[in-house]
Amino acid sequence: MAPGPILEFEKPFAALEEEIQGLEKVQAEQPGDLSAEVAALRRTLVEMIRKTYGGLTPWNLVQVSRHPQRPLARDYIDYFVSDFKELHGDRYFGDDAAMVTGFGKIGGEKIMLIAEHKGRDTKERVACHFGCPHPEGYRKALRAMRLAEKYALPVVTLIDTPGAFPGIGAEERGQAQAIAINLMEMARLRTPIVSVVIGEGGSGGALGIGVGDRMGILQYAYYSVISPEGCAAILWKTAKLAEAAAASLRLTPQHLLELGIVDEIIPEPLGGAHRNPRDMATTLERKLVGFVRQAKRMPLEKLLARRYERIRSVGKVVSDPAALVALNAAAAAEKAEAAPANGNLPLDAN
């Protein structure tokens, strides 16, 4: 069943759907054949959705990725992870509901699942801190990864977070350190790691479970160094320009594919995953099973070498000796102009 209108650009769909439902009701209660009219309206609806979604701006896409009805990690677990054995706790401090970990099977493959979960109803959302993990979440994930490594299980991570939690407790317990350790350990974890961004790929909070061998992204998900609102607040001095920031950040799946950050864009049902979660789950499962089988086929040493190369190669720099010479010349000129007051810098007296 389609959800009620939430986003501005979805409102026309809802109006049309209401009309279709009205006709169907009439059809059921009264004589006369309205099926041609209904079919025509359905075609119009599909066309309308196709057109709207064909023209989504980067900011619209961010809105879809945050849609209140968008399927979340636990929905996908319910749809396609069989024999899920959830594992709790980081063994140091607590159990972070925003990070779900456990053994499970997809397409008959045994895996270790690590997923960021935002929570569906208000109570669960609060318990999950709206999908913003604490350090104990990242440490729980690492514990699960080490267990996977020990038993040669592929790690599957589902990324969906606005970012790692920015709070007092998170800082007291070393949020930065917890994420850093994960980046280092995932780079050398001796078992395959495959990831998919299913909603929001919020900065370090996403990367903290996002280093691995293969990275997919759903069609209306994003992955960015900072939220568009955060970027706008800092660079444009107002969060209201999030729309402009979303465009500048190149955070859409298409941009990420072009930049070599993701390997594959996983198509969503017409109008987004929230309009047909079951179809979305089927597609995602098929892709994940493919990723896992592909990674498992590769000899481990080769897999690790490729993982390193994949991480190592990201970045774009120019070697520009002329620019360096010019800068040094400018500095030298300035030095000659200034009094030699600080020619000798003090060194350690010890």
Next chain:
Amino acid sequence: MAKTTVHAATQEKRVPEGLWLRCPGCENMIYRKQVEESFGLCPDCQHHFRLTARRRIALLADEGSFEEMLADLRSADPLNFTDRKPYAERLVEEQKKTGMLDAAVVGKAFIKGRPLILGALDPDFIMGSMGSVVGEKVTGAIEKAAETHLPLVIVSTSGGARMMEGIISLMQMAKTSAALARLDDAGGLFISVLVNPCTAGVAASFAFLGDIIIAEPKALIGFAGPRVIFQTMKRELPEGFQTSEFLLEHGFLDMIVERPNLRSELAALIDYCGK
């Protein structure tokens, strides 16, 4: 590795002009020259003023020993990014302001006669933020340390990943961390020195991956900035929150070292961890 000289002029020109300055620590008016000649410390309260990357290296390395590597790298503006002004323009302005092509300096040096790979970030070049160039230089330094079996010391001060290089900046966190995994596997030593301020993407990657982690006194160190945390928590932050002293108390630092002692502490630590 090309030998390059350290320019005193570029080191000093970024300190506000004038003979006197007000110390942010004790608010006393202090004589600038005295600060500059004493490791960038306030003579009254020992407040640690921020240092440029080159000044930092000059204070740590044996005189004339620093051989810079990867000196000629500059950003290729991978996103063709524009906010209120194009990133390409901003880069040129920052280069003029700082006399540096980007926010990091790395190379080979000696500290009290001990050879090592030494790096420093510059707090004034777009807040010491990490984009492709910082990521590449830090990774290059890590790889050089692994290759030469020399200890690695990086002095980090940064606002985090550089927004203007978007997701490419975020990936530099993974890149530097992956390189450190290899250095660790090779048995290499990494001493990370955190100085004011050191936050976000740099803190959440290589800076917190030291075998030994040192901070200067009263530095701001953390993941999220205090303003963001305040907006989230909607209550006053605890006294001394996210300072070096706070981190030491919570178990995330090995030690706090005052700037004049840093050279000798590094030398002593290297001697314990040498092979």
